[in-house]
Amino acid sequence: MRIKICGITQASQGRAIVQAGATALGFISVKASPRYISPKEIARISQDLPPCDRIGVVANASREEIVELARQAPLTGIQLHGNESPEFCQTLRQQLPGLELIKALRIRQTSDLEQSDRYQAVVDSLLLDAYHPQQLGGTGQTLDWQALRSFEPAIPWFLAGGLTPDNITQALTQLHPQGIDLSSGVERSPGDKDLDKVHALFQHLSRLT
Numbered sequence: 001m002r003i004k005i006c007g008i009t010q011a012s013q014g015r016a017i018v019q020a021g022a023t024a025l026g027f028i029s030v031k032a033s034p035r036y037i038s039p040k041e042i043a044r045i046s047q048d049l050p051p052c053d054r055i056g057v058v059a060n061a062s063r064e065e066i067v068e069l070a071r072q073a074p075l076t077g078i079q080l081h082g083n084e085s086p087e088f089c090q091t092l093r094q095q096l097p098g099l100e101l102i103k104a105l106r107i108r109q110t111s112d113l114e115q116s117d118r119y120q121a122v123v124d125s126l127l128l129d130a131y132h133p134q135q136l137g138g139t140g141q142t143l144d145w146q147a148l149r150s151f152e153p154a155i156p157w158f159l160a161g162g163l164t165p166d167n168i169t170q171a172l173t174q175l176h177p178q179g180i181d182l183s184s185g186v187e188r189s190p191g192d193k194d195l196d197k198v199h200a201l202f203q204h205l206s207r208l209t
């Protein structure tokens with residue numbers, strides 16, 4: 001299973017998190033977020049990381065802004081966390097053929113899962129996050145895992161939204177995503193990761209396998 005820890009702002013924390021077992025790190029390129037990090041800083045942190053996927057998280061950015069982000073920072077993928085349309089994703093995929101595209105869907109009610117049908121041919125992976133009226137992400141709000149049990153898209157998906165070391169076992173006994181994504185659940189404050197929580201997460205995960 002892929003394990004993505006999002007909202008990295010410090011090189012030493014990024015390194016320690018990959019050494020603990022994360023397969024992917026997420027960097028928030030959304031200026032309104034308290035976890036925002038510039039492309040230059042992403043490039044600096046990436047220089048010293050063990051091998052891992054490096055995902056830039058954007059929300060309602062223009063194609064030009066995303067292409068520029070990918071030019072400045074050595075990313076392996078882009079997570080689209082806003083209201084990007086399937087057509088937008090398809091064109092972006094043609095512009096950035098080497099990069100993984102992850103489309104985040106913010107789920108308010110079970111019927112919102114139907115949106116996924118329109119994205120499966122134009123992105124590499126999906127990510128399900130909880131809906132919040134004021135915040136785009138990093139909210140700490142969980143999804144109704146029971147309601148997701150029938151979610152079986154044709155492409156890989158990440159479960160996100162309020163996952164923590166304390167609830168990950170419960171989530172993964174109900175659901176079998178190809179990846180999980182955690183941010184605020186392994187933090188001391190926005191952008192400052194708590195390595196004790198990260199290690200606790202991997203302990204819980206090791207008991208599941």
Ligand SMILES: O=C(O)c1ccccc1N[C@@H]1O[C@H](COP(=O)(O)O)[C@@H](O)[C@H]1O
Nearest residue numbers: 006033137138139140160161162183184
């Ligand atoms: O973390 C942010 O600040 C953020 C801002 C804008 C878009 C996405 C953001 N984070 C994403 O939110 C989810 C879940 O976070 P949490 O575990 O509930 O705190 C995760 O996919 C982050 O990539």
